[in-house]
Amino acid sequence: MTDLNIYITKEEVQSDNKGLLDGEKVAVKDNLCLKDVQTTCGSKILEGYKPPYNATVVEKILSEGATITGKTNMDEFAMGTTTETSYYGATKNPVDTERVPGGSSGGSAAAVANGDVNLALGSDTGGSVRCPASFCGVYGLKPTYGLVSRYGLIAYANSLEQVGPIADSVEGIAKLLTVISGADENDHTTVETEATDYTQFCEDPQAYDVGVPSELIDNADEEVKEAFWSAMDKLESQGFSYEKIDMPSVEKAVEAYYVIAMSEASSNLARFDGVRYGHRSEDGDNWNENFSATRGEAFGDEVKKRIMLGTYATSEGYKDDYYDKAQSVRTQIRSEFSSKFNEYDLIVTPTMPVKPFKIGDSLDDPIKMYLADANTTPINLSNIPALSLPTRESDDLPVGMQMIAPSFSEPRLLRAASLAQDTLD
Amino acid sequence: MTNSPERVSEDDVHHIAELARVTVDDEEVERYIEQMDKVLDRFESLDEVKVDEEREDQLENIVRPDVIDESLTQEEALGNAEETKDGYFKGPSTN
Numbered sequence: 001m002t003d004l005n006i007y008i009t010k011e012e013v014q015s016d017n018k019g020l021l022d023g024e025k026v027a028v029k030d031n032l033c034l035k036d037v038q039t040t041c042g043s044k045i046l047e048g049y050k051p052p053y054n055a056t057v058v059e060k061i062l063s064e065g066a067t068i069t070g071k072t073n074m075d076e077f078a079m080g081t082t083t084e085t086s087y088y089g090a091t092k093n094p095v096d097t098e099r100v101p102g103g104s105s106g107g108s109a110a111a112v113a114n115g116d117v118n119l120a121l122g123s124d125t126g127g128s129v130r131c132p133a134s135f136c137g138v139y140g141l142k143p144t145y146g147l148v149s150r151y152g153l154i155a156y157a158n159s160l161e162q163v164g165p166i167a168d169s170v171e172g173i174a175k176l177l178t179v180i181s182g183a184d185e186n187d188h189t190t191v192e193t194e195a196t197d198y199t200q201f202c203e204d205p206q207a208y209d210v211g212v213p214s215e216l217i218d219n220a221d222e223e224v225k226e227a228f229w230s231a232m233d234k235l236e237s238q239g240f241s242y243e244k245i246d247m248p249s250v251e252k253a254v255e256a257y258y259v260i261a262m263s264e265a266s267s268n269l270a271r272f273d274g275v276r277y278g279h280r281s282e283d284g285d286n287w288n289e290n291f292s293a294t295r296g297e298a299f300g301d302e303v304k305k306r307i308m309l310g311t312y313a314t315s316e317g318y319k320d321d322y323y324d325k326a327q328s329v330r331t332q333i334r335s336e337f338s339s340k341f342n343e344y345d346l347i348v349t350p351t352m353p354v355k356p357f358k359i360g361d362s363l364d365d366p367i368k369m370y371l372a373d374a375n376t377t378p379i380n381l382s383n384i385p386a387l388s389l390p391t392r393e394s395d396d397l398p399v400g401m402q403m404i405a406p407s408f409s410e411p412r413l414l415r416a417a418s419l420a421q422d423t424l425d
Numbered sequence: 426m427t428n429s430p431e432r433v434s435e436d437d438v439h440h441i442a443e444l445a446r447v448t449v450d451d452e453e454v455e456r457y458i459e460q461m462d463k464v465l466d467r468f469e470s471l472d473e474v475k476v477d478e479e480r481e482d483q484l485e486n487i488v489r490p491d492v493i494d495e496s497l498t499q500e501e502a503l504g505n506a507e508e509t510k511d512g513y514f515k516g517p518s519t520n
Contacts, residue, residue, distance in 0.1 A: 049505055050504070050505065052497055052501035052502070052504055052505075053497070053501075185489070188487040188488075188489075252470060252471065252474065254467075255467055255468055255470055255471055256471065258464070258468070259468055259471070266445060270446075273446075273516075274507065275506065275507075275514050275515075275516040275517075276502075276505065276506050276514055277505035277506065278505070280507045280508075284517060285517070285518070286517055286518055286519065286520050287516065287517050287518065287519050287520070288446060289517075290516075290517035291446045291517075292442075292443070292446045292447060292448040293448050295445075295446060295447045295448070296447050296448025296449060296450075297448075299447065301453070301456070301457070304442075304447055304449065304453070304457070305457050305460065305461060305464075307445050307447055308438065308441045308442060308445055308447065308449075308457075308461065309461060309464060309465070311441050311444050311445040312433075312441050312465075313468070315441075315444065320476075321471070321472070322468055322471065324476050325471040325472075325474045325476055326471060328474050328475065328476050329471065329474055366460050366463070366464065367463055367464070367467060370464075370467075
């Protein structure tokens with residue numbers, strides 16, 4: 001049996017508590033702090049780092065009785081769409097081991113697809129839960145920004161990211177979301193919401209009126225389009241109605257996303273200087289030289305490029321050109337979604353415009369990889385939730401369908417996905 | 426020989442790397458520069474965007490009272506550092 005390289009650290013952490021996750025095994029992405037267990041973010045710079053605390057979501061799953069199976073592989077600092085930028089090697093897609101599992105939460109999605117666990121935690125900044133869920137043929141949710149605490153999630157782009165559940169069923173998504181959601185004093189970007197049992201919505205499957213943006217389907221691969229429309233037709237027979245719509249603002253989503261994410265990353269990763277934790281270089285006689293050597297030695301290529309591009313985009317003379325314009329695009333996309341949600345209950349797209357790449361194929365062409373995020377990035381920019389579900393309409397490789405809803409409409413997503421699960425399974 | 430980039434020169438890349446405190450050697454600069462140039466080329470599609478004069482911000486700043494609460498012990502806080510001295514983190518010399 002091929003080693004899929006799912007885990008960076010395989011170490012079981014059990015809880016004495018009993019609760020909603022009693023008897024459940026959960027795999028946890030390696031950018032979420034697990035106390036006293038190596039947490040690396042897929043990087044050499046945190047090799048050997050053992051956090052002195054648990055992330056809030058980790059604390060919550062342990063207090064509900066979960067057994068954590070280990071820390072899963074990921075693109076370095078969550079920067080990637082294939083899990084190939086990890087310092088610890090690529091993860092193989094269990095469905096086809098010559099292909100990538102998607103990224104950056106590839107290890108978590110592979111753990112679920114491989115049957116090691118039913119539930120896993122990932123993080124999603126520009127698609128990093130939904131993409132691997134799509135490529136591995138499982139379910140993945142990016143919650144509304146502010147629904148789930150980011151305390152203990154080692155930051156890449158903190159205005160965009162959320163911790164999200166990955167599971168082999170809609171019920172699994174709902175159960176994990178119930179446990180991890182909720183306001184947290186340690187993360188003031190979380191929003192006060194009523195404690196909700198999301199599993200109840202799985203018992204209330206419902207059909208909805210759907211808009212499908214032409215910008216996010218017309219340029220997809222033929223096989224993706226076929227699988228998507230075939231699934232939509234089946235949903236139509238169950239009461240969903242759909243129409244093609246235009247959403248021109250999303251055409252700049254990828255550029256706006258990367259400018260914002262790289263800018264935030266250049267700031268968030270400034271903390272890795274080797275003094276308080278992590279790798280420390282032996283070179284460099286003074287503060288600046290030693291920091292530069294530490295970071296130069298222990299960050300991978302993709303991370304270095306993004307830090308530099310982010311530094312450039314926020315530097316004097318360029319901020320107006322890049323960062324401010326990207327934020328304006330963000331506002332436009334958010335408004336366009338809002339106005340479409342006045343006419344449609346859900347907006348639905350293929351999760352990824354492409355099928356899973358072969359391992360090694362995408363690394364030389366960063367633009368090709370960035371454009372693969374075209375369908376997922378508009379959602380992070382708008383702070384709204386989206387759920388990827390497997391269509392099971394493709395003969396060989398998985399094709400995911402992405403359902404998008406207004407802020408805090410996870411109940412609607414779960415109702416829709418439950419009906420879809422029954423219909424498409 | 427690769428096409429020379431239009432938007433960033435090798436000197437630019439070295440300068441940015443210095444600002445970001447990330448050492449890059451000549452081989453890396455050569456490898457990165459073409460890709461970075463392509464990315465900046467795509468970012469130029471943002472040129473046509475009009476910047477809103479009033480951007481709506483949905484998030485309010487939230488603060489908590491400045492009251493001492495439980496935190497890490499000194500031992501826990503120092504636990505991952507490569508060099509410590511008398512309860513301090515020990516860093517490289519400042520100059």
